[in-house]
Amino acid sequence: MTLTTLAVLVPLLPFLGAVGGLLLGRTAPGFARPLAVLPTATAFVLAVVVAVRQGSGPATDAATRLTPTGSVPVDLALHLDGFAVLIAVLVGLVATCVQLYSTAYLRHDPRYASYSALVSLFTAAMFLVVYTGDLMVLLVGWEIMGICSYFLVGHYWETEVARAASLKAFLVTKLGDVPFLIGVFALAADAGTFRINGILTAATHGEIAHPTVVGLLLLAGVAGKSAQFPLHTWLPDAMAGPTPVSALIHAATMVAAGIYLVARLLPVFEASTVTLAVLGVLAAVTMIGSALAALAQDDIKRVLAYSTIGQLGYMAAALAVGDRSAAVFHLVSHGAFKALLFLAAGVVIHAAGTNSLAAMSRMGDLGKRVPDAMWTMGIALAALAAIPPFSGFFSKESVLRAAEHAASGHAEGVPSAVGWLVLVAALLTAVLTAGYATRLFLLAFRGRGATAPEAHGREPAAMTVVLWVLAVPTLAFGAVALVPSLLDLPAWLDGNALAPTLVTSILGVGLAVVGILATYGAWQAAATRRGAPLGAVVTAEAAEEEPALTEAAALQTHEQVYGDVAAAQDPADPGRLLLGPLFEPASHGFRLDALYAKLFVRPVLAASGLVRFLDREVVETYVRGAGGLPRLLGALVRRTQTGNVQTYISVLLAGSVILAVLVAVGA
Amino acid sequence: MSDALEVILRLLAVLVAFLVLPLVVGQTEHKVMAHMQGRLGPMYAGGFHGWAQLVADGVKFAQKEDVVPADADRKIFQLAPAVALLPYLLVLIAIPIGPGGLVGQDIDAGLFFVLAVMGVGVLGSLMAGWASANKFSLLGGLRSAAQLMSYELPMLLAAASVAMAAGTLSLPGIVDAYAWWWTPWQLIGAVVFFTAGLAELQRPPFDMPVADSEIIFGAYTEYTGMRFALFLLAEYAGIVVLCGLTTVLFLGGWHGPWSDSLGWLWTLLKTAALAFVVIWLRVTYPRLREDQLQRFAWTVLIPLALTQIALTGVVKVVIS
Amino acid sequence: MHLAYPAVLAALLFSVGLYGVLARRNAILVLMSVELMLNAVNLNLVAFDVWLRDTLHAGQALTLFVIVVAAAEIGIGLAIVLLVYRNRGSSDVDRLTDLAEHGPHDPHDPQGEGDGPSAPEEKAEAAA
Amino acid sequence: MNVAAAHPGFLSPTGVEIVFVLVGVATLAAAVVSVTTKQLVHAALWLVVALGGVAVEYLLLTAEFIAWVQVLIYVGSVVVLVLFGLMLTKAPIGRSPDADSGNRIAALAVAVAAAGTLVWVVVDAFRSTWIDVDGAPQGSTKVTGEILFRHWVLPFEALSVLLLAALVGAIVLSRKQSRQQPGER
Incomplete structure (x- = not known):
């Protein structure tokens, strides 16, 4: 098979799997699992093959036109280069792991079939986004992901939280997508084509007429999809979805799409300094704010969600300083360890029966109960904190190096202030x-504290094995990628040097060690307060003695038991000690949602109330008034409707006789 | 002038036939039934073989008081026998007896005329039944009307088959076109026609509308004297007409040895034989129930008649 | 023969039938009057056919067709009338006013269900 | 019409014309009685007279076949059906006080107006038109059969389908009522 055929098969297989799953899910539930796992796994293998064949060679392009589409043609175009194939491998890996993990994690779920089909569709859409060479086709995948995320986040739609979260995710990302769509059209209108290659050629030759406007419009969409400030608020709430979905969204697919798009279109953004500056500011705000918020969260998944936002900020920062290699490098390594983190968190939640950190900190032997999760999570957290041998260290160092490079004024077109x-x-x-x-x-x-409930027994093998599979790239990817003889990553990408430099390494690792030590100190300092029983933390006892068996049940009771989705009144929290007065706002995402509610939601509601009043009271009055005369006429005419057929015929015939006489006389 | 004279003479002859033949049939019925059933009563009047029985009956009818019920619709009540009788007189005009214009009036659409006019006779039953102000009469009238409507269709279809075979609607024309093999060819049609005709005349075994053990005497319950005699006369006239028609349509009319000179005799002989069959059937078969009557018409006779039409059509195409 | 004779006769017959259709209360009598009107038309058709000596004899053919249609019409019409009679105990045309438009404030049977207070009794009578 | 000048006037009628007018008057009178009498069954019987009169008029117009069809279908079947209907709807013997509906006056006005208009128009148009009825008969069975099955076969077949539909329809209508009210038979 040619490279093109293989690449086409990669998005097609999960798509067919999704169609099959949706069609057969109800009638033949036995096929749901194979239909979920096999196409995705095959797509992963094919993605690897594509990556190996493509390697660091020149980009492969292929295109076919289905139908003429007016002045700006739309092609089914394929564009394979190092970025695309690398991310596709990541997507395949994470999606396969998620599907495998889901077979165990959602084994009791009645809607597993539709769930897995949607995950497959999601995967297919992401593959499409990654491989496509046409902006319009990319948009299709982009929107399919939006829809799928809506359904998947709302998977537990019986719970109020999930319904609200899915709606929020959909609306906020769409808020970004509208300007994004306009931006895409503006870009295509300037470049005269939807083909990305053509756009890039136009951008490098300075043929984009309004680079700043286009760039800012596109940035809005990117901010929505990749959860950058100020459109990041949907992501923490999206934790209401099943944990594997969180892993999929955060690690490889949805949020990565925004970063990937900017990486693909970087020349367009580089054409405008303003855009880069805005991107840099957004990235900076996102990074710091999300990190502070992460430090104050009680829900284990929300901590991870804010960390995702922060890491995406890193990638955005790398893009802001014009180094897309670093961004994609971090994207890939982050994808691996963040998927691992979420899936391990799923195991932990499964074992603990809750997702509250405060509750977990009062369970004595959680680590011993799920040793696989503890070890793999430790590895992944080390990677997140950028401790040297792990992959996160290398990728984050590449970002820091790029930033330092720009700060010292060596990057072209990037202001050193940024x-x-x-x-x-x-x-x-x-x-x-x-x-x-x-x-x-x-x-x-x-x-x-007390022993954690033993309700679940051992975790299923499918879940733990997946964790160790993902631990491998978390451990080794960074180092391996940079050794030229093994996997010459810079050659695959733009060719920029990615290896860590001494200054930034020492600086980064040192700061990380400082953070670790400070937290550990705070934790030790709060040791005495850790004796406080769980009752001091929760506001109400769980309704049932049995711990939650599924994530849906945990979600349902969370607010009732802990009083708040985001934070718990835990005095032993080291974050409370470290952040001090900042803790409370940070745990609520700096009250950004409340601000939005005041700034946007309330005026909109008021305006709709006004419109309703105008329609109901004012317009309706006119309509009613206009109806008066016809009604009066109708009442008059109604009197002739006696129901007596003979009267009708009499009148009819009298009329025709008169007509006949008139005609006869007239003639 | 001779034209008018000829017409008057023909009509007179038809009238005479109309007055004589039904009486002959009636007398025959008396005798035949008496013999078949071993009855002695009708054998006494007048001495030899009870020859004056019919005369005695006539005298009896003439003597009876003509009663009209108090609540009845007088005019219609009185008019009904005439309406029942007249069509048969009209029909008789069109039936040919012998070759060479031995017919009351050669009508172009004779067959059609005969069937159409016979259909009018039903009005007499209806009028009589309704005007009597008697529930048995009304039921009988409705039943006989329903029966006549049902059996009209197979009769028409059977007649149509013959018309197809002969290629004309004129009754003399049909007899002219006759050949001996028509009788087996049109056998089904003949049976259907004859049976349906019997039913139209409400002769046993199709006499449910006038069955005395069921609804007294149907539409004629309230009639006495001469008016009742007229109804009886209509029935016997009907037998004559039916047998004559069957003879003309299916049995070749005047065809037979020496038909040039003795044609009229053949016709009369065949008619008489059929009349005998009618009487014979009366004493042979039990009465059909009302629903059996209708079912017989719709599920037996009509399909048979349609079969006959198909057969006729096929043979006609084959031999042409 | 003058064409005026059959034509005038047809016109008068038609008018008589028209009067019957409009003035008769019993539905069956209305149907009878319709038959009269159809006959008037048939008479016209035949007269004009004979006058024109049409080679296709369209007038006579059409007359036959009209007669056939009239027979079908009377069959169906009577079936309907009998059904109405059984359901309501009456075949009076001017009492079949279910389609009448009652005023908005008219309390009289808003569904247009019955045709007067005596209808149920008559129905019961008919059923008996 | 080339014979327009040759034909006799209205004041010297031919024998056929005299018979036609006489029968026509009888027909019209029967029709008038039929639509005005208060005795329902009498109305139907007068209708028989009127229809029979029309049949005779057909004969006078040399349309023989149609005349017999008229007798067979109208007198033999349609009127019988009508009588059936009248009897099944309990037509009383004697006068029905409510045989006519309330709009007699309007009906009379419309009918008279229509009659006046039609007669005026017809007389105005065909005052001097002459039908030649002495030639070959216009409606013999042979002629009618030939045109019917040579030129009018398709309408004829369509009509047979219509009749079948009417038959089925009548059966369906009758069956329905017997199923709804099984006690009533």
Whole structure:
């Protein structure tokens, strides 16, 4: 098979799997699992084959036109280069792991068939986004992902939280997508084509007439999809979906799409300094804010969600300083360890029967009950905190190096101020990242207290095996990628050097160690308060004695038991000690949602109330008034409707006689 | 002038036939039934073989008081026998007896005329039944009307088959076109026609509308004297007409040895034989129930008649 | 023969039938009057056919067709009338006013269900 | 019409014309009685007279076949059906006080107006038109059969389908009522 055929098969297989799953899911439930796992796994293998064949060679392009589409043609185009094939491998790996994991994690779920089909569709859409060479086709995949995320986040639609979260995810991302669509059209109108290659050629030759406007419009969509400030608020709430979905969305697919798009279209953004500056500021704000918020979260998945936002900020920062290799490098390594983190968190939640860190910190032997999760999560947290041998260290160092490069004014077209801003923010975030990673680990696995409920027995093998599979790239990818004889990553990408430099390494690792030590200290300082029983934390006892068996049940009772989705009144929280007065706002995402509610939601509601009033009271009155005369006439005419057929015929015939006479006389 | 004279003479002859033949049939019925059933009563009047029985009956009818029920619709009540009788007189005009214009009036669409006019006779039954102000009469009238409507269809279809075979609607024309093998060819049609005709005349075994053990005497319950005699006369006239028609249509009419000179005799002989069959059937078969009557018409006679038409059509195409 | 004779006779017959259709209350009598009107038309058709000596004899053919249609019409019409009579105990045309438009404030049977207070009794009578 | 000048006037009628007018008057009178009498069954019987009169008029117009069809279908079947209907709907013996509906006056006005208009128009148009009825008969069975099955076969077949539909329809209508009210038979 040719490379093109293989590449076409990659998105097609999960798509067919999704169609099959949706069609057969109800009638033949036995096929749901094979239909979910096999196409995705095959697509992963094919993606690897594509990646190996493509390698570091020149980009492969193929296109076919289905039908003429007016002045700006739309092609089914394929564009394979190092970026695309690398991310496709990541997507395939994570999706396969998620599907495998889901077979065990959702084994009791009645809607598993539709769930797995939607995950397959999601995967197919992401493959499409990655491989396509046409902006319009990319948009198709982009929107399919939006829809799928809506359905998947709302998978537990019986719970109020999930319904609200799915709606929020959909609306907020669409809020970004509208300007994004306009931006795409503006870009295509300027470049005269939807083909990305053509656009890039136009951008490098300066033929884009309005680079700033286009760039900012596109950035809105990117911010929505990749959860950058100020459109990031949907992501923490999206934790209401099943944990594997969170892993999929956060690690490889949805949020990565935004970063990937900017990476593909970087020349367009580079054409405008303003855009880069805006991107840098957004990235900086996102990084620091999300790291602070992560330090204050009680829900283990929300901690991870904010960390995702922060890591996406890193990638955005790398893009802001014009180094897409670093961004994609971090994207890939982050994808691996973040998927691992979520899936391990799923195991932990499964074992603990809750997703509250405060509750976990009062369970004595959680770490011993799920050793696989503890070890793999430890590895992944170390990667997140950028501790040297792990992959996260290398990728984050490449970002820092790029920022330093720009700060020192060596990057073309990037103001050094942006570089400095990004560098400082990234270093600050490194401290906080290490801090919340440590806090998460300590609270989850170093708890002390009553034995955790033994309701579940051992975790299924499918779940633990997946964890160790993902632990491999988390451990080794960074180092392996940079050894030229093994996997010459820079050659696959733009060719920029990605290896860590001494200064940034020392700086980054040092700051991380500072964060770890500070958190550990705070944790030790709060040791005495850790004796407080769970009753001090919860506001109400769980309704049932039995711990929650499924994530849906945990979600349902969470608010009732802990009083708040985001935070618990846990005095032993080291984050509380570290953040001080900042803790309360940070745990609620700096009250951004409340601000939005005040700024946007309330005026919209008021306006709709006004419109309703105008329609109901004012317009309706006119309509009613206009109806009066016809009604009067109708009442008059109604009197002639006696129901007596003979009267009708009499009148009819009298009329025709008169007509006949008139005609006869007239003639 | 001779034209008018000829017409008057023909009509007179028809009238005479109309007055004589039904009486002959009636007398025959008395005798035949008496012999078949071993009855002695009709054998006494007048001495030899009870020859004056019919005369005695006539005298009896003439003597009876003509009663009209108090609640009855007088005019219609009185008019009904005439309406029942007249069509048969009209029909008789069109039936040919012998070759060479030995017919009351050669009508172009004779067959059609005969069937159409016979259909009018039903009005007499209806009028009589309704005007009597008697529920048995009304039921009988409705029943006989329903029966006549049902059996009209197979009769028409059977007649149509013959018309197809002969290629004309004129009764003399049909007899002219006759050949001996028509009788086996049109056998089904003949049976259907004859049976349906019997039913139209409400002769046993199709006499449910006037069955005395069921609804007294149907539409004629309230009639006495001469008016009743007229109804009886209509029935016997009907037998004559039916037998004559069957003879003309299916049995070749005047065809036979020496048909040039003795044609009229053949016709009369065949008619008489059929009349005998009619009487014979009366004493042989039990009465059909009302629903059996209708079912017989719709599920037996009509399909048979349609079969006959198909057969006729096929043979006609084959031999042409 | 003058064409005026059959034509005038047809016109008068038609008018008589028209009067019957409009003035008769019993539905069966209305149907009878319709037959009269159809006959008037048939008479016209035949007269004009004979006058024109049409080689296709369209007038006579059409007359036959009209007669056939009239027979079908009377069959169906009577079936309907009998059904109405059995359901309501009456075949009076001017009492079949279910389609009458009652005023908005008219309390009289808003569904247009019955045709007067005596209808149920008559129905019961008919059923008996 | 080339014979227009040759034909006799209205004041010297031919024998056929005299018979036609006489029968026509009888027909019209029967029709008038039929639509005005208060005795329902009498109305139907007068209708028989009127229809028979029309049949005779057909004969006078040399349309023989149609005349017999008229007798067979109208007198033999349609009127019988009508009588059936009248008897099944309990037509009383004697006068029905409510045989006519309320709009007699309007009906009379419309009918008279229609009659006046039609007669005026017809007389105006065909005052001097002459039908030649002495030639070959226009409606013999042979002629009618030939045109019917040579030129009018398709309408004829369509009509047979219509009749079948009417038959089925009548059966369906009758069956329905017997199923709804099984006690009533």
